[in-house]
Amino acid sequence: MGYEFDFSFIWDFWPDLAWGALETVLLSGASIILGFVAGAGLAVAKVHGSRTVSTLANIYVEAIRNTPLVVQAFWLFFGLAAMGLRMPAFYAAIVTLVINVSAYTAEIIRAGMESIPKGQFEAADCLALSRRQVLFHVELPQAVERVYPALISQSVLMMLASSIMSQISVEELTGAAYGIQSITFRGFEIYIVVAVIYLLLSVLMRFAMEGIAQLAFTRRRRLGTPL
Amino acid sequence: MGSSVTIAHYILMLQGMLWTIGLSLMGFVGGTIVGLPIAIGRISQSKALRRSLGLYIALIQGIPLPILMFLCYFGISVAGFNVPALVAAGMAMTAYASAYLAEIWRGSLQSVPKAQWEAAECLALTRLQRMVHVILPQAVKISIPPTIGFLVQIVKNTSYAVVIGFAELTYTARLINNSTFKPFVVFTVAAVLYFAICFPLSHFSRRLERKLKRA
Helix, strand or coil, rough: CCCCCCCHHHHHHHHHHHHHHHHHHHHHHHHHHHHHHHHHHHHHHHCCHHHHHHHHHHHHHHHHHHHCHHHHHHHHHHHHCCCCCCHHHHHHHHHHHHHHHHHHHHHHHHHHHHHHCCCCCCHHHCCCCCCHHHHHHHHHHHHHHHHHHEEEEHHHHHHHHHHHHHCCCCCCCHHHHHHHHHHHHCCHHHHHHHHHHHHHHHHHHEEEHHHHHHHCHHHHHCCEEEC | CCCCCCHHHHHHHHHHHEEEEEEEHHHHHHHHHHHHHHHHCCCEEEECHHHHHHHHHHHHHCCCHHHHHHHHHHHHCCCCCCCHHHHHHHHHHHHHHHHHHHHHHHHHHHHCHHHHHHHHHHHHHHHHHHHHHHHHHHHHHHHHHHHHHHHHHHHHHHHHHHCCCCCCCCHHHHHHHHHHHHHHHHHHHHHHHHHHHHHHHHHHHHHHHHHHHCC
């Protein structure tokens, strides 16, 4: 094998990689937060909505979960352009990711809502809580806490999937790598480096989300025991 | 502006769909060949083996699939071979599927009740016999719904081969969009074709799961 590895060029391009990594973090962070809110809303629609509402939510979730993210991104990005709407690629990417991840989050949170013991609702009734209070103080918090590990995995998967947004010209980590590759022709080396950065990002992300759980879930903070 | 989408375009997209199915099969077959030994190795008695296989899985699961595609694509050419994008895409799908299938199957193997192992041991079966005649048949039954569910992921994720220019459905759709500039038509058709493959699979997987739960 006559190939000589050469990683020296990385130092010339580290600002591009750093910006790319930052953009990946911003892209995923925004999409996770917005996707969580939308997903929780969808889950409530599925569980408590009228027949029409829950059917519509089901159709949305099935349509999104059974088509690829890339096709969704192309549909939205090129479709908006064809309609004459100019949206910067970064925002189009966030919209696509939110649409995508909300469907998965909805399924996860719905599973959490269905696993809450009946006694919790009876107790809430005895405390004369309104339906709204039950939803926001009993049902959703417990559902989210129960399925939090699944939400972490889902978020990491979404961060990794955001790499495909380079295809609609977002300059995130993979987009930056592609740019460097086309200048240096050192494709193999640059993608090894980027793979390592993604690995680090996914470890950091798990760590950060565990930290958020410590802050967000009172039981964990006060008693140190997960639900 | 742009020309209309013709029958020829739809035929091209159907061809792309065949490549998507072909690549999915490559990913599933390759992922099974690599992933099944890994799943069994993950419950072996050797700690070193368990750890190193766990590392492989964490590595593959922590790298985005498009990056895996690029690594295979450039890696093969670095190794001095000139092969079509299909081979690179097939390798990347194999690596990807093997890591996830191994985890699914490890879970299935471990969910066979421990008493089954003990009973098999009491019957003086060797470890291999226990595995082949007692544990695997039971684990297979548990593993079918999540495996079919993962097939959906495989089919959808073959679309990432678009980054290395492999002419599956998504890539074909983008080419057609570039020449006709009818994104809503083209990508809606592509989405419908994906849905036509994926929805029956996920529906079937859910039904099997419910059936298994009742049994």
